[in-house]
Each structure stands twice: as C-alpha cells, then as structure tokens.
Amino acid sequence: MIMKKLFGTLLPAFQGVVCLLIVLSAPQVQAKASQIEEVVSPGGIRAWLVQERSIPIISMEVAWRGGASVEPAEKAGLATLVASTMDEGAGELDSRAFQKALSELAISLSFQAGKDSFQGSLKTLSKNRDEAFRLFGMAVTQPRFDEEPVNRIRNQILVSLNRALSSPNTLASRAWFQEAFPDHAYGIPSKGTLETVPGLSRDDLAGYAKRMIARDNMVIAVVGDIGSEELGRYLDDMFGTLPAKADYTAPKAVEPRSEAVVRIIEQDIPQSVIMFGGQGVKRDDPDYYAAYVLNYILGGGGFESRLTEEIREKRGLVYSVYSYLYPFEAAGVHIGGMGTRNDAAVQALGLLKAELAKIRKDGVSDAELAAAKTYLNGSFPLRLSSNSRIADILLSMQLSHLPPAYLGERDALINAVTPADIRRVAKRLMDPDKLIVVVVGKPAGLSETMPEGEKQ
Structure with missing residues (x-):
C-alpha cells in the first residue's frame, strides 16, 4: 500500500x-x-x-x-x-x-x-x-x-x-x-x-x-x-456532513484452518523463507493476556525467546525467528516466521515443533514468566513517546473496544497471568500437529502436505 x-x-x-x-x-x-x-x-x-x-x-x-x-x-x-x-x-x-x-x-x-x-x-x-x-x-x-x-x-x-x-x-x-x-x-x-x-x-x-x-x-x-x-x-x-451510517456487512467470525498444512512455493534461492502459525485469540478473549505473555516467551521476545535460543543461538540455523499474536476483528491468529538454508529447513521446522510440544507439556518456568512480565510492563511506556504514538494507541484501544481506564489497568492484567494460565493456553494454541506452514525456496527433504481435495 x-x-x-x-x-x-x-x-x-x-x-x-x-x-x-x-x-x-x-x-x-x-x-x-x-x-x-x-x-x-x-x-x-x-x-x-x-x-x-x-x-x-x-x-x-x-x-x-x-x-x-x-x-x-x-x-x-x-x-x-x-x-x-x-x-x-x-x-x-x-x-x-x-x-x-x-x-x-x-x-x-x-x-x-x-x-x-x-x-x-x-x-x-x-x-x-x-x-x-x-x-x-x-x-x-x-x-x-x-x-x-x-x-x-x-x-x-x-x-x-x-x-x-x-x-x-x-x-x-x-x-x-x-x-x-x-x-x-x-x-x-x-x-x-x-x-x-x-x-x-x-x-x-x-x-x-x-x-x-x-x-x-x-x-x-x-x-x-x-x-x-x-x-x-x-x-x-x-x-458533520458524512453519512450517519455505513453500508457494509462485517465478515463472519472464523477460525484459521485447524489441520496441518505444508505448502511449498518453489523459488531458486539459497534460503527457505518459512511462515508458520495457526489458532490465536481475539482481543476480547479471556485468554488474551496469557497468550500475549506466552507468545513473548516463545518467540516474541527477540533474543530472550525460546525459539531464538534453540534455533539461532544453539544451532545457528537462522538469523532471526519470531512469532506474534494477530487479533483480527473476526478471528485470532498466532503467526511466526524464520529464514534458513534450504538444507536446514526440515531441521528448523522440527525444532519449532519440538519447542511447541515442550511448552504445551511443561509450561514455562517461574523465572521466564517473571522476566516476561517485567519486560512487557516496563517497555510499554516507551511506546508513548510522542503525540503520534499516543494517538495510535488510543485509536487501537477504541478499535479493540477497550475502555479509557485500560492504560492504568494493563500492568495488573499482565501481572495476573499465572503458570496455570500459561499451560492452559499453550495446550489450546500451541499444537505442533496443526501448524499451517508455508515455505518459499527449495527446502531439501520437505514434502508438501495439503488437506484432502486440495493436494496439488
């Protein structure tokens, strides 16, 4: 655009x-x-x-x-x-x-x-x-x-x-x-x-x-x-002269496809670009804050995230790997991405799935949870560093149907997330067997899998 x-x-x-x-x-x-x-x-x-x-x-x-x-x-x-x-x-x-x-x-x-x-x-x-x-x-x-x-x-x-x-x-x-x-x-x-x-x-x-x-x-x-x-x-x-009412039909509520998909778009490039994800949460979901904290620990925390530690720091397979929540009006998605050598794409995806399975089974440590809360609360005021940024946040709050009091309540909402919340939401969202994966490149040893009726 x-x-x-x-x-x-x-x-x-x-x-x-x-x-x-x-x-x-x-x-x-x-x-x-x-x-x-x-x-x-x-x-x-x-x-x-x-x-x-x-x-x-x-x-x-x-x-x-x-x-x-x-x-x-x-x-x-x-x-x-x-x-x-x-x-x-x-x-x-x-x-x-x-x-x-x-x-x-x-x-x-x-x-x-x-x-x-x-x-x-x-x-x-x-x-x-x-x-x-x-x-x-x-x-x-x-x-x-x-x-x-x-x-x-x-x-x-x-x-x-x-x-x-x-x-x-x-x-x-x-x-x-x-x-x-x-x-x-x-x-x-x-x-x-x-x-x-x-x-x-x-x-x-x-x-x-x-x-x-x-x-x-x-x-x-x-x-x-x-x-x-x-x-x-x-x-x-x-x-004042705008029409009183807009004339449109909002999109129906929907969830991302729930079965595993691997789609490969072949390009003659040395690196495979990978996008992955699946079910997330909408902004008004009661599990939103638990999912927000969980995502930071998994892949949203940069060098502090598990995916960066396992895939980049320990094995050097990627330059960056990330994940984030995307709460649309009619759907919630959890999405991420990474780039790796064509001959390492299968290994990188295997490590991703293993980390998802681990976090579903064991949750996160008290230290990880405390560090995530400290960062998410401590970094938020930095987003309010100019008139334009404050206006952006106020607009987003209204679009998300949040009250003006939200700015004063946000820290407490994040601090209220418990280890049990993290485990529950991880089981709900982080299913490695339901990942939607798209790979652009020539990933060695990776096979495309599509739902019945859509296989190419």
Missing part, C-alpha cells in the same frame, strides 16, 4: 520541538496518556483527547471499521487504492493544489487500509490547525478521485504487485493467509492482485468511500495542543 509521507517538509518545521519530545520521560508521557477525555461535539461526534499544551503539535488518528475485508473478492485492492488516492485532490483542489497546500504548511496527511479498518492520520503544527483540519475534512467528505492520479497510483500499485512476485516474504505471507482462511475475506490479499486492480474504476472508489466513510463506524483519537471545546467544533466541521 502506497502512503505519501511528507517527512521532508515536516522536518524543518518540527526541528524546534523535537528536543521537547525527547526530554519527556516515559512516566510523564504515560501520565499524559492516562488523562483521556471523551469529547462529544455539538453534533454528537465522539473522540478521545489527550491535551499536551507544552508542545505546539496536534496529532489525529481516525479509523472507520470495515477496511479491506468488506470488499468482494473480484474487487480486491479497492480499499488500498481508495486510501492511496484520497489525498490526491478534494473539493475544489486538484491533486497538485491539494499537495501544495499540505506542503506549504508542513501538514502530514495520509490514509491506509487494513483488513479490518480504514485509517486516516493527520499531524500539524497547532498554529496551522484551521487549514489542516479543513483539508482533512475535505479529503474524507469530498474526495475527487480524478483520472490522472488514480491511474498514476494504480500503476504504482501494479508495479509493487509485480515486484512482490519475486519477494519470498510477500509470497509466504500471502500464501499463509490463503491457506489459513481459504473461504474467508481474510484470505484475500488486501493490496489486491494483478487481475483485480486494473479493473477498479473511479465509480468503485467513490462507491467505497460513500458506503464506508460514515459517522457510526468511526473512531477518533487526538493528542496535542488543543482543548476539548475547540476540538468539538472541528469535529463537526470535518465530519
């Missing part, structure tokens, strides 16, 4: 305030983030606000539920193309005039599409907020989707998709989701395909924006030099 970031124009304007961001300590920023106000505009539009008056910057993150997962398969890539062209002209301003207006005032404005949401980002010096909010509002209420920028960006996306055909990591990721969700929207590439993207029309783009960019599926987070009353007025100015 193509995102146009205006870092070049932002840098000179923000040089004078960067030092202020750096000197804020993590506890100070966390304290600011915990002071969340729920602002309701005169027109009834809601947003979360954290005021930060010491820095003359405003960051806003907006998301609309839906994203790429509500597209029909034959229109795959539509949300991505919409996101890539929404700042290419709006209202009376064509693409050149709109980008010039952003550049002259060092306003950063962009959009992106994920599987479950369509997101817009705005960052501006507070003295330029009138124009920044005006331009953002125009982009979401009056996008032009003119022929020239749409064709130009469509061609850029097609070039990117062509390049992806030779990218082992992209091929592995795309194939993994196809195998995990063969009959669901999550198995369809969000960026589209070489077959679908050329057929996307201006009417398709305008129709998506009209259906999906509405007030009832919108969440907003604002952090910076602005008060609640003035923000309320800006919210109505930006979003």
